[in-house]
Amino acid sequence: MKLMLTCKQASQIISQSLDNPLSRSDRIKLKFHLFICNACTRFNQQLHLIKTAVQRMKLETENDTTIQLTVEAKARINQAIDSKQH
């Protein structure tokens, strides 16, 4: 097992770390790589920032009460409901 990751491998492991817990060996190798590599450290921070930012965007949309179904959309959906029930 090689301890040294290339930046390409590190970037792949960083992306995976957003989805699943890393294996112990990947975690150690990544930690070591980030310790010596500024570019991948920035990459890691930026991927986390993007994840946080898209979550923030989601919450902003969910909480923005000025966003509403249009009158037309509501009418259309009401019509669909009625036609399903008769």
Add this chain to the structure above:
Amino acid sequence: MNKNVNDWLNDHGDYLYRFALARLRDPHQAEDAVQETMLAAIKSNSFEGDSSARTWLTGILKHKIIDLQRKHIREQPLSDLIDLDASDTSMDDFFDKSGHWLDKPQTLDMPENVLEQKQFLSILSSCMDKLPAKLAAIFMMRDVHEVDNENICKELDITATNAWVMLYRARMGLRKCLEINWIAG
């Protein structure tokens, strides 16, 4: 029942619409998701008075959103799927043969409160619009709708490797786009 469902649309329709829009980012698809949810609510008898109607409807909506995302991903041309199988080559675009960055990620000049900034979020949003539709959809499923990888594979009928390759490419593309546009802005 008849009255209930129309009432539910009045009481919860806007909430459900925002919930769907936040995950689908497309007003028409979000409207469709609300409509599908209401129609499913008519058919279903599973509503128990002790959970709130909104919680129950949101549960249905979550599945409808995934259905729409799956449909969206499957409608992509076959050429995209073939391209996906050749994904190893396209991942090399960012690295040289020995695995070094071709363009090292730059320091982005980010103030502490960057997430409060409309400009940052709007750049990110336009970068998401520029992603290939299939990558954008799986990225939304994972990082916005927070469906876990195992369920993404099940829903889309793809392998774990395909899923992580697509997510990786989406994130690589987004980050690069953000870097280019944030520095330029």
